[in-house]
Amino acid sequence: MIRHELVARQLEERIATHFEVGRRLRVLDVALGDGAQALRLARGGHQVTGLESDPGRLAAFTSALETEPEGIRARFRALAGSGQDTGAHFLPGTFDVVLCHGVLDRAKDPDSTLAGLARVLDTGGLLSLVIPNAAARAMRPGLAGDWRAARAALVAQPEESDRFLRREALTSFLARIGVPLECWYGVGVFAADGSHGDAGSAAGQEQSADAADAAHEAAAEAAAAVEELACRMDPYRGVAPSLHLFGVRG
Structure with a gap:
């Protein structure tokens, strides 16, 4: 999906900017989920630990990990647990980079989850957060012509559970726990559903499979290039359905 690719590129950009070249993090x-982001980092030479609370997902990932080359398997640990369990598993300052993607909107206690993640970050460490953008909930139904849903989103009173799904509140809390916001991106300004248009699909009916695949890849890359620009520009990034924020441990 294009949104996963955008998150990966944004993460790689911040790592390249923040750490010296060649450092093994x-x-x-x-x-952990399907482990796409974590595996990408392990394949890049980094030492990765994944926490997953769902036994089925953990088993599926562990099985998939067995198909990876030995060097990558040696750099990866997959453990049962959640963001609430970091204090039980790890000492303070254990990690250089912590990924918390799609977690805060489901966390029972996001305050303690974030504080625990800050605790296990080493000085100068990078915290990567991906959250739904509660401030832009009316955008997608509005663009789709679902006026009832758009109005409901516009007039809804903010809920306490939404507090960390809004950039301003999350920025304030990150500063209080010693991981102030360094930068942020939107995720999927245009391709919120992971699509990238149908360029090449009609032609693909008459072309060879190779030509259709090439057209599809070209459309995907064109979409990613536009998204990369929009996701770092105002006002576009502010209305993206998801936000990608980076804090740095002081």
């Missing part, structure tokens, strides 16, 4: 991925 200690990475924690909270809520």
Whole structure:
């Protein structure tokens, strides 16, 4: 999906900017899921630990990990646990990079989750957060012509559970726990559903499979290039359905 690719590129950009070239980093991925981002980092030579609370997902990932080359398997640990469990598993300052993607909107106690993630970051460490953008909930239904849903989103009163799904509140809290916001991006300004248009699809009916695949890849890359620009520019990034924020441990 294009949104996953955008998050990966944004993360790689911040790592390249923040750390010296060639440094092997200690990475924690909270809520591992399918492990796409974590595996990408392990393939890049970093030492990665993943936490996953769902036994089925953890088993599926562990099985998939067995198909990776031995060197990558040696650099990866997958453990049962959640963002609430970092204090039980790890000492303070254990990691250089912590990924918390799609976690805060489901966390029972986001305050303690974030504080725990800050605790396990080493000085100068990078915290990568991906959250739904609660401030832009009316955009997608409005663009789709679903006026009832758009109005409901516009007039809804903010809920306490939404507090960390709004950039201003999250920025303030990160400063209080010693991981002030360094920069932020939107994610999927135009391709919120992971699509990138249908360029090449009609032609693909008459072309060879190779030509259709090439057209599809070209459309995907064109979409990613536009998204990369929009996701770092105002006002576009502010209305993206998700936000990618980076804090740095002081």
